[in-house]
Amino acid sequence: MSRKTILLTLEGHLQSWGDHQSKFIVRQTNSMPTKSGVLGLLCAALGVSRKEAQTNWLPKLRGLKMACRADRPGMRIWDYHTVGAKLSLHRADGKSRTDPLVTCREYLCDASFLVLLQGSPILIDQLAQALERPVWPLYLGRKNCPPSRPILAGITDSDADLLSILRSVPWRPRIEGEQAPSFLVCSLEFDHAYENDPCIYASTVVYDSPVSFEMPSHEARVVLHAALPVGAENGVPLATKPLQRKIPPPPRPRADYSDSRYKEARVQRMKSDHGLCVFCKSTADSVHHVSYKRAGGEEIPGDLRSVCRLCHDALTMIEYGIGATMDRVNPEDPRWRDLIIQKRQEILRFRSLKTQKRARSMAESE
Numbered sequence: 001m002s003r004k005t006i007l008l009t010l011e012g013h014l015q016s017w018g019d020h021q022s023k024f025i026v027r028q029t030n031s032m033p034t035k036s037g038v039l040g041l042l043c044a045a046l047g048v049s050r051k052e053a054q055t056n057w058l059p060k061l062r063g064l065k066m067a068c069r070a071d072r073p074g075m076r077i078w079d080y081h082t083v084g085a086k087l088s089l090h091r092a093d094g095k096s097r098t099d100p101l102v103t104c105r106e107y108l109c110d111a112s113f114l115v116l117l118q119g120s121p122i123l124i125d126q127l128a129q130a131l132e133r134p135v136w137p138l139y140l141g142r143k144n145c146p147p148s149r150p151i152l153a154g155i156t157d158s159d160a161d162l163l164s165i166l167r168s169v170p171w172r173p174r175i176e177g178e179q180a181p182s183f184l185v186c187s188l189e190f191d192h193a194y195e196n197d198p199c200i201y202a203s204t205v206v207y208d209s210p211v212s213f214e215m216p217s218h219e220a221r222v223v224l225h226a227a228l229p230v231g232a233e234n235g236v237p238l239a240t241k242p243l244q245r246k247i248p249p250p251p252r253p254r255a256d257y258s259d260s261r262y263k264e265a266r267v268q269r270m271k272s273d274h275g276l277c278v279f280c281k282s283t284a285d286s287v288h289h290v291s292y293k294r295a296g297g298e299e300i301p302g303d304l305r306s307v308c309r310l311c312h313d314a315l316t317m318i319e320y321g322i323g324a325t326m327d328r329v330n331p332e333d334p335r336w337r338d339l340i341i342q343k344r345q346e347i348l349r350f351r352s353l354k355t356q357k358r359a360r361s362m363a364e365s366e
């Protein structure tokens, strides 16, 4: 039966992989990503709700074989965390408390894991696509743990087993000259094929195979622990080619407006605005983009508004201030009116100050 393996890199400033023991006020993290945490991440990438996950997705996702390698085990840190200050949380005795509840949350700081998931080619391709373009934000075990690099590291249709793949992916230094560890700690799903492998040193039962996220419920699985020497190339050679990015990057505004379509749209817009600034009705000398979606030559007149220099500067200042991206500030939208007036006044004040200063320095030099 053919199978495929997806390679993930879980790396970030913080990660936290709670297991069935990390409940209530002391929330520890595992030293490795849990299967329930990783499958939860995949569900977020797919945009699958907790409810939908239980019936449609978890049965097949649980069937994936998982392996992890701690390329950087990270440093354990505890966070002082309070919950529900002045929210009157219910207490067991029926009364309520107004003082906050202190919870202790443990994190792995600066850790990096290589995670493999092996299964049917169709499912693996689907997951890779979802990770390329996740529906919901992805996080490393807890919502305050964003990944610091793209999670999808590659995909392979090699028929090799998980242990061989773990062996064949080289450990990479983060900075030049960084000393490699002598071995890497790994965990992988039990398979009889590994029984006589000298690198396997223990097996444990873990309860992290999720049956449901809504009312957390987990199945047990047997996990093998291995220590792989770094640099020992006893695995199969593996071509882990990164996925080709088929999705084009979002259009970026361009400064090159030599395109004739843009010129045409600009002329049309100026004509329909009677050559007047749509905001202050003084003579317009340029057009302002209210959308950058077609910027760079594909503009239609609806993407533009005729404006005077002063209003254009005011609009640009507002856009910088709010970090506008594709949708820009429309000077005809009444909600921007007061702010545009304010920015126009700021610019005028600044210009007059500059004029005064110039006049003064000229007077002094005479």
Ligand SMILES: [Zn+2]
Binding pocket: 277, 278, 279, 280, 281, 282, 307, 308, 309, 310, 311, 312
């Ligand atoms: Zn104007």
